[in-house]
Amino acid sequence: MEHRKYVIIGNSYAGVFAIEAIRRHDKEGDITVVSRETYHAYARAAIHEYMDGIIGDSQMYYRDRDFYERHRVTTILGRAVTGIEPRENKVVLDNRQKVGFDRLMISTGGIPITPPIEGSAGPGMFTFTTWDDAKILRDWVKKQKEPRAVVIGGGLIGLQCAEGLKHMGVDVTIVELADYVLVKALDQLAAHRVQKWLEKNGLKIITGSTVESVNRVKGVVTGVKLKNGEKLKCNTVVLSIGVRPNTGFTEGSGIKLSRGILVDNGMQTNIEGIFAAGDVAEAEDFLRKRQDVIPIIPVATMQGKIAGSNMTGKKRAYPGGLPQNAFQFFGKNTVSIGNVIYIDKNDGFEEIIRDEGDVYKKAVLQYGKLVGILSMNYITRIGIYNSIIRARMDISGIKDKILSDNFGFLDLPEGFRDEMLTKPG
Amino acid sequence: MKVVYPREQWCVACNLCEVACITEHSKTKDPLKAYLTEKPRPISRTRVEYKPPLAVSIMCRHCEEAECVEACKNGTLTRNEITGRIELNQDKCLGCWMCVMACPYGVISQFTKDDRPVANKCDLCPNREIPACVAVCPNRALVFEDRG
Numbered sequence A: 001m002e003h004r005k006y007v008i009i010g011n012s013y014a015g016v017f018a019i020e021a022i023r024r025h026d027k028e029g030d031i032t033v034v035s036r037e038t039y040h041a042y043a044r045a046a047i048h049e050y051m052d053g054i055i056g057d058s059q060m061y062y063r064d065r066d067f068y069e070r071h072r073v074t075t076i077l078g079r080a081v082t083g084i085e086p087r088e089n090k091v092v093l094d095n096r097q098k099v100g101f102d103r104l105m106i107s108t109g110g111i112p113i114t115p116p117i118e119g120s121a122g123p124g125m126f127t128f129t130t131w132d133d134a135k136i137l138r139d140w141v142k143k144q145k146e147p148r149a150v151v152i153g154g155g156l157i158g159l160q161c162a163e164g165l166k167h168m169g170v171d172v173t174i175v176e177l178a179d180y181v182l183v184k185a186l187d188q189l190a191a192h193r194v195q196k197w198l199e200k201n202g203l204k205i206i207t208g209s210t211v212e213s214v215n216r217v218k219g220v221v222t223g224v225k226l227k228n229g230e231k232l233k234c235n236t237v238v239l240s241i242g243v244r245p246n247t248g249f250t251e252g253s254g255i256k257l258s259r260g261i262l263v264d265n266g267m268q269t270n271i272e273g274i275f276a277a278g279d280v281a282e283a284e285d286f287l288r289k290r291q292d293v294i295p296i297i298p299v300a301t302m303q304g305k306i307a308g309s310n311m312t313g314k315k316r317a318y319p320g321g322l323p324q325n326a327f328q329f330f331g332k333n334t335v336s337i338g339n340v341i342y343i344d345k346n347d348g349f350e351e352i353i354r355d356e357g358d359v360y361k362k363a364v365l366q367y368g369k370l371v372g373i374l375s376m377n378y379i380t381r382i383g384i385y386n387s388i389i390r391a392r393m394d395i396s397g398i399k400d401k402i403l404s405d406n407f408g409f410l411d412l413p414e415g416f417r418d419e420m421l422t423k424p425g
Numbered sequence B: 001m002k003v004v005y006p007r008e009q010w011c012v013a014c015n016l017c018e019v020a021c022i023t024e025h026s027k028t029k030d031p032l033k034a035y036l037t038e039k040p041r042p043i044s045r046t047r048v049e050y051k052p053p054l055a056v057s058i059m060c061r062h063c064e065e066a067e068c069v070e071a072c073k074n075g076t077l078t079r080n081e082i083t084g085r086i087e088l089n090q091d092k093c094l095g096c097w098m099c100v101m102a103c104p105y106g107v108i109s110q111f112t113k114d115d116r117p118v119a120n121k122c123d124l125c126p127n128r129e130i131p132a133c134v135a136v137c138p139n140r141a142l143v144f145e146d147r148g
Helices: A013-025 A044-051 A131-143 A156-167 A188-200 A297-312 A383-391 A414-421 B016-024 B031-036 B067-071 B098-102 B132-136
Strands: A005-009 A030-035 A073-077 A081-085 A090-093 A098-100 A103-106 A110-112 A148-152 A171-176 A204-207 A211-217 A220-226 A231-233 A236-239 A243-245 A274-276 A281-284 A324-329 A332-338 A349-356 A359-366 A369-376 B002-006 B047-051 B054-058 B077-079 B086-088 B109-113 B116-120 B142-146
Touching: A005 A013, A005 A098, A013 A030, A013 A103, A013 A297, A044 A131, A044 A156, A103 A297, A131 A156, A131 A236, A148 A156, A156 A171, A156 A188, A156 A236, A156 A324, A188 A204, A188 A324, A188 A332, A188 A359, A188 A369, A220 A236, A274 A297, A281 A297, A297 B067, A297 B098, A324 B098, A332 A383, A332 B098, A369 A383, A383 B098, A414 B054, B002 B054, B016 B031, B016 B047, B016 B132, B067 B077, B067 B098, B132 B142
Parallel strands: A005 A030, A005 A103, A030 A073, A103 A274, A148 A171, A148 A236, A171 A204
Antiparallel strands: A081 A090, A090 A098, A110 A243, A211 A220, A220 A231, A324 A332, A332 A369, A349 A359, A359 A369, B002 B142, B047 B054, B077 B086, B109 B116
16 A cells, blocks of 8 residues: 555544544554644533533543554644645645645534624623633633623524533523523424523523613623613623634635535535545435435544545445434433424424423434434433434334334334344444 | 344243343442442343334344434444454444434434433453353343344
C-alpha cells in the first residue's frame, strides 16, 4: 500500500471515528488532525452537564489521554483551516501554514446561527456549542449578583443550556419562535408535556415570539424586548436558535455545497480524495431518500467511520442516516427516532398512540412499515424499534402490540428474529 | 469472537440465566442476598422474553459495528481492542440513554449506581471462562460460540 497522508479537519465525533477506521485498515499512513479548539477530543453533547458541575473533566474526554499516540496521530490544535487548495492537495491554516494531504476529511461541524439582533454586540451575549462556551457562560453567571438569563431558542441545545443554568440557580426564561419547544424532535402533545415539566421545575417559557432587541445601559445588558412587545429583565442572553454547517473555509475550493457539504454514499465530496462527515455533511436520509444534514452523534460517528474506511481504499457504503435523539430534562426521559412529526394520511401514514398517565408513546407507520417512534417516560428496549425501521418490514399485522411495554422479538416474524438473534451482530 | 447466542427452540423461560447473571454481578455472589439485601439490587443483563409457547433470552452481542459505541456521548462505551468486547465504563456514564436508543437488540438497560443513572449491559463475565448464564442454562438454550 502506498504511504498516504490523511488530514482530518475537526476533532469531534466524526473525526475520532475516522481516525479509528483509518488505523484499522492502514497502519502506516500519516494522520494529521487539525482543530480550531485546543482540547483533546471531548463530549460536545455534555457541555450543559459540565457547566452546572454534574460531571467533571474525566467524564468530558471522549477518548483516553493516549488516544492520539496510540493511533499515531499528529495534532494541530488551536488552528483553524482558512482554505483548501484542491489542485495542490493542501489545506491552509490561519497562520498561513500549509498542510499537504492525499486524502482529506472535513468534519468541522456546525456553528451557531447568530442573526443580527439590535444591541447584541458586547458582553452578556453567549452561544452554547463548545466546551469553552460552557466555561465562559458558567464564569459569567457566577459573577452576577442576581443571575437572570434569557435563552433564545427552545431547541435541544437551548433547553439543555437552560436546565444547566437553572441548576446553577439562575432565573431562566426561554423564548421560542415556534408554537412549542423541540419542534424538530417532538409532536405538539409531547412538546407540551415537556414544556409543562420544565415549567414545573422552574423554567419560564414564552412561545410564538422572539427577541427583537437587547437593551443595554452603558454597555451592560439590562433586558430584552420581544417581538410581541413584552420586556424581560436579564443580564445574560444565550443565543441558541440553531447551528449551520461550518463551511465558510471551503469557498473557492470547488467543493459542492447545498445546506452542508454534499457527499455521495462513500462520504466523498465532488472532489476525489476529499471527504466530509458529521454535522457539516449533507448525505442521504434513510427514510426520505434525499440529501440532508442530520446533526446527531450516531450519524456523525457512522459517517466518520465510513469516510475513514473509504479514505484508505477499503470500500464501504453509507446506509443513510436516521434522525434520532435521546434526552432528559430534570430526570425525565424522551426518545424520538425517525419521523414522528410529518404525517400525511394521503401518503399512507398512520399513527398509533398510547397515552397512559406519565407515559406517552407514538408509532408512525407508512404503508405498513414503521418509520417513527416517540416515547416519553418509558424507554426500555426502545432500540428494537430502530432495527424494525431499518429492516423496512411490514408490521401492520402486529400493530396492536407494537406499543405495549412487553413488546419484543417474540412478537416479530421468525425470519427477522433468526436474522437478528442467531447471527453475529 | 465468542459471544452468547440464544437457541429459542430450547428455551423454557426458567429464568435461571437471569438469576445467574444477577448473582455473578452481585457483591455477595449469593443469589438470596443479591435479591433481598443488596442495594442497589443488581439487575440482570439478559432478558427472558416469554410468550407461550415461545421463549428466548437476549443479551449484548458485542457487535462488530456497535451502534451503542457510535451513539455514546462521551466514550463510556468502547471496544476493547484486544478482546473485541464492547465495554461499558459505569464510572464515566452520564445516563443519557443514547445507547439504549441505538441498540438494535434492546439489551442495554437503565440502572442506578451510587445514586447516578448509568447504563448496564452484558460484559460476558470477564472473570469466568464461560459466562454465568450459559453455564447455568439446563437446556443449552444459551451457547457461547464464535460464529464469526
